Amino acid sequence: MAGAGGVLGPAVGGFLITAFDWRWIFYVNASLAIVAIIAAACLIRSEVLRQDTRSPKYDFTGAALSAVVLLTFLLAVSNGSQMGWTSGPILAAALGFIAFLAAFVWWELRSDVPLLDLRLFRSRVFSIGLITNFMSFVATTSARFLLPFYLQGALGYTPAVVGLVLLPNAASRIVLGVVGGHLSDRFGRRPFTVTGLLLSAAGLFALASLSVSSSLVHVLVGVLLQSAGTGFFQSPNSASIFSAVETGRHGVVSAFVSLSRNSGTVTGTAVATSIVVAVMVGGGDEPDINAVLSSVPTTGLLSSFMAGLKSAFMVMGALQLASAAVSLFSSPTGLQPASLPED
Missing domain, CATH: 1.10.287 (Helix Hairpins)
Structure with a gap:
């Protein structure tokens, strides 16, 4: 659900900017945060999470x-x-x-009393799960970050239309995340994590072949393949990570999963921007990716951006292939929790 929220946000944000103005993005987010705080206070039973009997020191x-x-x-x-x-x-x-x-x-x-118990990395399932989770979010974030620039700068869509184009991305991740989790519980996790990463790679390679004259169908095929792959991957992979560690350590595991997701998100944006900007500078243009939004389709700036876009998506697709190869070395089920000494 965290990943689905990440791709649904830009879609809703595009609608809010077009229908109202940019301030409404913060109004809506603040309102949702208040609702989440109230729901957490009312619904979460803290005693259920207090299963770690180690020292309460911080x-x-x-x-x-x-x-x-x-x-x-x-x-x-x-x-x-x-x-x-x-x-x-x-x-x-x-x-x-x-x-x-x-x-x-x-x-x-x-x-x-370590903040993050690094001894958990003794488990191969845990380590591989976190690594591939990080690489998955690096690739997913790069696509989520770069596509609006392409859709607005190359195809001339408004932010509202861009939001609608990205909606299938969120929908497929939500639906296939549930389906992938259910099927992996029945048939094992590794086939779905590997298949999901391969689908994601196929989607990114499809996006790498975009041009200024590509059709919306081409865009949607790439987006749906990439998001479907991510949806299939995330649920089984998360289940595999948690199953590799005893229940009393699930709070720490949750922190590791969040860290890999958030660091992957930041890294994906930075790496994608760096690749595109490097190609633009190599083409003699200014290192300003935002200038693409107001460029003319026939200018050299847009051509440089498209070359950088292709390079970025090719790199991210290759990263997903590498992740799929790494996932092949994980346990098929990951049902043996890591045995760690108590402090």
Whole structure:
């Protein structure tokens, strides 16, 4: 459902911008957040989640280190394409990320009450599940980020129409996520995770063949293949990750899954932007992807953008093929929880 919400958001956002203005995006999100807070307070039974009997102490050092790790990572990947990957601030942020990440891992492996229990990575199913989850969100986010630029800049659609074009993306992920989860419970998880990643790769390769004269059917075929693959993949993969760890550690596992999803989302946007901008700069254009929205279809700027779009989708498609290959090495069912010593 988290992934479906991610692709449904741009569709609703496009409608709100066209029908009202950009401020309504924040009005709606704030209202939904209030509803979610009230629902969580009323419906979630906290005692059910308190199954970890280890020390109730909190790892403040680990939390501080993790915050700095995420901050330096975001500074580097979010600004690298504009400031230049070899610029001083970006190199400093990258080196800081590596240093603080090493410090975080060192601390977590020695802490009595680690914020994130890295010993969970002893489980091959857990490790492969998180890695492929991260790579899946990298690819999914790149498509979700770049397609509106193509639909508006190359095909001339309004934000509202772009939102409608992206609606099947959300619908297929919601429906096929449920179907994939149900079928994987009956027939095993690995066939559906691998098949889902292969479908996602096929969709991304189809999107890589787009041109300024492509039809809407071409776009929808690529979008539906990619979203269908993601839907088939996510539910079985998440179930596999959780099944690899005993129930008392599911709170920590949930944190790892959220971390892989959110870091994949940020990384996907940054990598996709960097690829497109690099191609645009190589073509002699300014490193401003937003300029595509107001460009004329016959200009060199749009041609450079299309070349960058193709490169980005080809890279992401190859990433999904690599993820499918990695998934082949996971356990078919993942039903053996990782045996970790209690603190």
